[in-house]
Every structure is written in C-alpha cells, then in structure tokens.
Amino acid sequence: MKKIINQFGTLCFISFFASSSLAEISIIVHPDNAIASIDEKAAKKIFLGKSKKFPGGGKAQPIDQTGGAAKKAFHSTITKKNAAKLKAYWSRMVFTGKAQPPKEVADDAGVISKISGDPQAIGYVDSTSVDSSVKEILKIP
C-alpha cells in the first residue's frame, strides 16, 4: 500500500510539473476525417456549440478536457473564455435549450483514445501528445 501511495505521489509530482509547462496545442481529428485543416473561428463555433458541423459539412463531435494546462491554453486562444466565463456561458446555453456542452475527458490520453475511435470527433491536446492514431488539423502556438 505504501508503495502505491509513493508511486501515486510521484505521478502527481510529474503531472504537476508537466501541466505547468507552456506548450503548443494541437487540434486533432480522426485520421479518416476528410478535413485537412480548420481555422480558429470554425473551431470556436464547434466548441461553443454554435455549429455541429465541420466546415466541409461532416458532423462534428467536440471533446473537451475537464481541466489542466491544455484546456486553459486552448480556451484562451480559441473560445477566448476563461474558466469563469466558460461556466457562465454553458449554464446559460444548457438551460435555454440552445446547446449542450462538449463531452469532457480527463487528459490528453483520454482525448486521443476518444478521437482515434470516432471519425466525427474533434479535440485538442498538448502537441507533444499527438501520435499516429489521430490527425492534427491546426497547431496553436
């Protein structure tokens, strides 16, 4: 048990430092998705529930993250909303019946596993997490 706790502590330590480093963010989709690139405006509309489709016309299913540095960096550039504004925004959208918030997963690995299994999904991860199971369509410096 003690060993597990120690390992958990180490994990925390690592993830704490990993999440505090500044990094590039990649917007990613399934490799089979026909879309080659997306602009910030189109990504914003999808992640704020204002559009349910990719610019090319295919159905888009956004995957958000529950928290962390990638979420912060993504939203400050793309939706231009900090945590408080994002919360207020979704509390209005949901109860006015206008839109549903994106599904949320805990971390980059969760986003990648969702996206590699769903041709309609779109998400964002730290650029260092991108692997061959997904396709990068925009890099945010």
Place this chain on the structure above:
Amino acid sequence: MNFKKACAFTLAISLPTYANAYDYSVGDVEMSLHGFGSFGWTQTDNSDVGFVTSGILSPYSGVDSSGTFDSDTGFGLQGRVAYDRFSITAQVVSRGEQHYDPKFEWLYGAIELYDGLTVRGGRLRLPVYMLSESLEVGYSYNWVRPPIEVYNQVPITNYDGGDITYSNSIFDWDYSLQMFYGQRNIDEKNHLKLRDILGLNGTIGNEYVTLRAGYANTGMTVSIGDPRMSGLLSQLRSTGFDYAADELDANDENGDFYEVGFSLDYEDFLLSGEYTWLRVPGFRANSEAWYISTGYRIGNFTPSFTFSSFRNTDNKHLDNAIASVAGTPFHAGLQGLLPSQSRKQESITLGLRYDIDTSSLTTASIPMMAIKAEWQYINPKGTMGLFDTTRSGADNFTGSGVSVFSVALDFVF
C-alpha cells in the same frame, strides 16, 4: 500549489466528471440531465406591504419584515433526449412562492432543419426579455433575482405554441432571429387568457457585447373575469354608461410589449441594461421600465450596482371612463382604481457575488456554485410601487422607501 493540493488536483481529474456522470449515449441517442437551484432568504424592513418578486401570478402576498425562504428559493430539473436532428427537452421548475408546485417551463420537441435553423413546438418559455429563457437560473446572473421593476411587467414565463429560430454569423458577429406564436391560460388568479401571442426578437453579439430587441403582441380574453370588475362593467352597461364600460373592458383587445437590451462583458468589467414598454388594453395603465447594471470581477468576488425604474405612463382608458361618468355615483368608484394604475418605483441594488471554487472538489465544469448578498433600496415615490397592498396594514403605507435584504446560494449541475 502545494504538493497535497497537486495530488488532490490529479485525483480529482481522474474522478468521473459531470459530463460523464449525467450525459449518456445509447447508440446514437444522447440523453442528458441537468439541474439548477437557489436557496434564498429575503427580508424587508416594512410589514405594511409585501415585496413581490414575480408579479401578479404569485399566489402569496410577498415578503415583509419577518422574512422568508419562499420568495427566492426554487429548483429546476431539465432532461433532454436527442437523436440526430431531433430532440425533446423537458424542464420542471418548483418555486417557493408557488408553494413548490412543480410546473413545466419547457416541454418541447425540436427539429434542426439544417445547421442554424430550428423549429420547436410544445411548452416554451416566453422570450420577451433578455434573460427570459434562463429566468430562474440564479447562477447565470449576478443578482439574487433579475430587476423586478422590469421583469414583473410580463409575469407570464411560458406559453404553448411554437417558434422558429435562425442563427448564423456575419464577420465576427453571431446573430439570431426568433419568431414565436402561441397562447397561454392564466387561471390562477386573474381568469385571463392570452391568445394569439405573436412575437419576434433579434440578437446580435460578439465575444464582448450582445444587443437584443424584441416585440410581442397578444390578444386577451378575460373570461369570467375579476368578479369586482365584471360586476362594475355590467352595472355601467345596464345604466347606459356603455362608453365607460368599453373603455375599462380589456376583453378581446390586444396588448403590446417592446424590449431593447444590451450586455457588455469585457475582461472583468460587466455592464448591462434593458428598456421595456408595455401597452395594455382596458383600465390597466401602460408602463415603461428599465435598468442599468454594472459589475466588476475581482477574483471570485463580483460586486455590482444596479439602478432600476418602473412607472405607469398613462391610463388613458381609465381617465376617459372617469371623465364620462363625472357627477354620477360611479365617479368616486372609478377614481378609486387610480392609485393601483399610477404606480412608480425606483430602486438601487448593491450586490456581492462570491463564486465558490469547486475545483478543489472536481475540475469538471460543473457543479458550480455561487453565494450572493444583496441590499435593495426601493423608493416608490409616494405611490404603492410594485408592492402587494392586500395586507391590512397597507393603508398605513405612505409610499416611502423600503429596504430589501437578500442572501442566496445558487447552483447548477
């Protein structure tokens, strides 16, 4: 961030999040359940009149100096089932001031004909104000309740019918146009039916500013009617004062409501305002009301200041009726209606909101909570204001200032 906190943080993000816990998919069918609520305590410094937060539909006579939880406490639960371009949404709201009787505020089916064009039918919220469609979601605004001077004017919150909404964007501006049609029975207190409610509104905004304008027209059927009023009307008619009766009678006539509003949210600075004008038939007076509100976020705190005003503008029909019965026994009786139709009220509200940091519990976007405390000073300018005056002590009320103190805990999940 210390080590322990960092661990809690890491642990928290591995817990099931809101979105995962209450949003389910079965094949292509998506289901979600969300809720909101407020626990509020409200108290005034006056026991002669009642402070009423939701106008004529309230079945109780308002808040006084002994205070109550009923005025600003309420809960809502909303479920949605969606498949492809079809969805069904239901929202049940239970309000303290309506004895917590749960009522459907939303119960509609929607079809998204194509991206941006949606048609809905069923029980819908009446979208006449900027905040109409999220009215009781206290978390979504900084007050304990939206300014009553404005929001009491149209006390009906929903109707049965349908609407069409078109949303799109042009340059960096998102816009939306909505047209609605339906009807509403108000049987609780006023034996009134609003038929052929027809309205439209438009909203345009970018990430900082939102502008809105709306118009609604409705026909009224006053059925059995307020017994005192229908008695008076038949007396007038049977004694030959048909002109006076026609002026006072609101049955089968139309009313109009106009609204313009804006809100600005620039970094930590907030500014919003709404102006409304209500034109009603019969003996009831027309009215106009507006507010302007500003706030500033300082970390989790948001102090705010609001000025709000209501006034009955003209009671032309009542004046005409009074003039036409001059010198008759009806004269005094009709003049007795004047005080209730020449109300004024101005108020200032100082509020403080504190957003509870739930990120130590979970980093999911929800649940979210806020605590608010508010002092509102109401000056009814020598009139009855918007107070309930059915209490025995109401005759003592001189129309001088009343303070209202409120605290509330709001949450959404």
